Structures are given as C-alpha cells and as structure tokens.
Amino acid sequence: MTLAPDPTELVARARGELRMGVPVVFEAEGDAALVLAAETANAARLAGMQALGSLDLAITARRAETLKARAYDGDLARVAVPPGAGLDWVQAVADPADDLRYPMKGPLETRRTGPAALHRQALALCKAARLLPAALVAVQPGGTAEGAGLVRLPLADVAEVLAQAPVLEHVVSARVPLRAAQDARLHVFRPADGSEEHYAIEVGRPDRDSPVLARLHSACFTGDLLGSLKCDCGPQLNAALAAMGAAGTGVLLYLQQEGRGIGLANKMRAYALQDQGFDTVEANHRLGFEDDERDFRLGAQILQHLGFSAVRLLTNNPAKIAMMERSGLHVAERVPLKVGQTQENTRYLAVKAAKSGHLL
Numbered sequence: 001m002t003l004a005p006d007p008t009e010l011v012a013r014a015r016g017e018l019r020m021g022v023p024v025v026f027e028a029e030g031d032a033a034l035v036l037a038a039e040t041a042n043a044a045r046l047a048g049m050q051a052l053g054s055l056d057l058a059i060t061a062r063r064a065e066t067l068k069a070r071a072y073d074g075d076l077a078r079v080a081v082p083p084g085a086g087l088d089w090v091q092a093v094a095d096p097a098d099d100l101r102y103p104m105k106g107p108l109e110t111r112r113t114g115p116a117a118l119h120r121q122a123l124a125l126c127k128a129a130r131l132l133p134a135a136l137v138a139v140q141p142g143g144t145a146e147g148a149g150l151v152r153l154p155l156a157d158v159a160e161v162l163a164q165a166p167v168l169e170h171v172v173s174a175r176v177p178l179r180a181a182q183d184a185r186l187h188v189f190r191p192a193d194g195s196e197e198h199y200a201i202e203v204g205r206p207d208r209d210s211p212v213l214a215r216l217h218s219a220c221f222t223g224d225l226l227g228s229l230k231c232d233c234g235p236q237l238n239a240a241l242a243a244m245g246a247a248g249t250g251v252l253l254y255l256q257q258e259g260r261g262i263g264l265a266n267k268m269r270a271y272a273l274q275d276q277g278f279d280t281v282e283a284n285h286r287l288g289f290e291d292d293e294r295d296f297r298l299g300a301q302i303l304q305h306l307g308f309s310a311v312r313l314l315t316n317n318p319a320k321i322a323m324m325e326r327s328g329l330h331v332a333e334r335v336p337l338k339v340g341q342t343q344e345n346t347r348y349l350a351v352k353a354a355k356s357g358h359l360l
Helices: 007-019 043-050 061-067 087-094 117-128 155-163 221-225 233-247 264-275 280-287 297-305 318-326 346-356
Strands: 024-028 031-037 056-060 076-080 134-141 152-154 168-175 184-191 198-203 212-218 250-255 310-314 330-335
Touching: 007 024, 007 031, 007 117, 007 152, 007 155, 024 117, 024 155, 031 043, 031 117, 043 087, 043 134, 056 061, 056 087, 056 117, 061 076, 061 280, 076 117, 087 134, 117 134, 117 155, 152 155, 168 297, 184 297, 198 233, 198 297, 212 233, 212 297, 221 233, 233 250, 250 297, 264 280, 280 346, 297 318, 310 318, 318 330
Parallel strands: 024 152, 212 250, 212 310, 310 330
Antiparallel strands: 024 031, 031 134, 056 076, 056 134, 168 184, 184 198, 198 250
C-alpha cells in the first residue's frame, strides 16, 4: 500500500499549481522542462526561468495564425522568448485583448527543429486549468530541471491523463421539486481528477429499457443565472426542463463546461473580443482555443451510470449526437430545441449554424 499520489492526482496538483502561478516540471526520456502558465506568471518567476537559458513561449496554432507566427509543429508554435523580454511582452503574445491597438508583436521567431511534445502537453495542461493556452517552457536537456519542491510529472502520464475523460463517482441523490417538474431528483457526480462536479436532474422515473428524453446542457453562468441576452442557453435550459415536466420523465445533465469548455474568465475574454467586432468562433481562435473545447463523453458516462443505453436527445448540435454514439450511447432521435432568439444574439445563432453546424 502506498500513500503517494497517483498520476491523475499529480496532474490535478499540477493544474492547481499553474493556476496559482507556480511552475511544474515535466520529465521525458532524456529531457525535462519547467512549465509556467503565461497568464499567471510573475516577473520574478519569469526572470528565474530566463536564467536557465533558452526559453520558449508555447502557443496554439490558432493563436499563432493571429500573430502571423509560423507554427512549424502543426498544432502549436514554439516562440523563442527574446533575451530581456519582460512580463508585458509575454502576456501581450498570450492575450489578444490589445491586438487591435498594438498589432505588431514581433517579428516572432518560432523554432522549427527539435521535439515539441513537452510544449504540447504544457498547452493541454493550461487548457485543463481553464487558463489561456500559452505556456513558458524551459527545456533542460539531460532529464533534470531546477526547482526543489515543484510538482514533477512524467510526460507520458500527463498525456495519458489529459487524453481521458475523468472517471465520475456518484456522490449523492436527493429529491428537488422544480417549477417545471415537481417529481425531480438531483444526482451529483464528482470527477476523480478533482475538477468541477457535474449534475443530473432526473424527472420522474424514466424506463431504463426505452430511449429517455435527455439534454446535455453546458453550464452558462451568464445565460442560466443572469438572464444574458447574448446567448440562448437560459431559454434552452428552461425549455428542456419544461418538456421533461410535460412528458413526466427525462434527464437533464448540467455539465460544468462553461463557455464551450474554456471557462468563464476566457469566455469573458471572448465576449470582449466580440465587442471589438469578432464573432464567437473568431474570438475563440484569437484566444488560442478551438471552436468547441467541451468533452461530451462526460454526459455519456453519467447516463450510462444511471442505467440508460439510449436517448432521445434534445439538441440542435450534431456533435453531441456523434459523441454520444462514439461513447456507446444510442441516439434514437434528435429532438430540436429552438428557443431564445433575441435581437442581441441573432449573430451568435447565425454563427452557430454557419460555422459550428448547429441545425437552426
């Protein structure tokens, strides 16, 4: 028996360290690297990493395209941090907030030789931490790296853990009468990786042998709680619960994947970019994210845990259907959910249809 943390727990620690602005160490065969999130770095730690020698700022290919930097590694670019560059330079490359006011960030030199695996997982860990996908990486050849007391992780473990959907544990269920459905129960699921909990609202007592009316709803603080007119999330949540209440049965999954999986802070950054004239997808790309970073395998896992193998899915998004099917859950029917159009979200919905394939 060992009390030491396993790889999943170490990755969770590393995720928390990056959020606090503390470096972590990745170890690969023959090399090691100090990794620090650009967003949470401070001047002292930046100077400490620069003192180690060659320093890269890893950014995604999406962000590199905005900056006109060559992404020789395909999905990412390793930008060489110039000697003497300060924190302002690092964060200006990482964060597009001032791109229009100060478009000239370079010229940026990007590396085209040597492996990029350490940088790739550094970006993946930043995304998992809901930070901007930009990481300072100081590669130390020889398999050692400075930093007593820092979290150290084998690179293979990081890649394996981040590629998997976290295992969810059912914590508790209790009756919660709702306006839309008095006969409702709330199930709480906790991920083994220490990330946010997810919820299932079960209306009535659905037959486990028949396709259940189901909705995968991603958390939207602004739409669900504040009544934001910029999206259709709040109306979709209420309409889905109303449909289940009227039918007498159903399951609504409330997944903590704010902003299509980029987190509330980055979602607000995207909103700020939309105020500059960019659409939803363009804003995500300028931040360094893909159109949609959500993992719908979580929803399939919850439904299967509750005993369902087939669903009638309330959605306008074909990607949800495809992910359910790939995860072993049969989608017997797609049930459209077209509600919530406002003057403020007309362009948002048009982009959903044109660029994300939503059936509107």
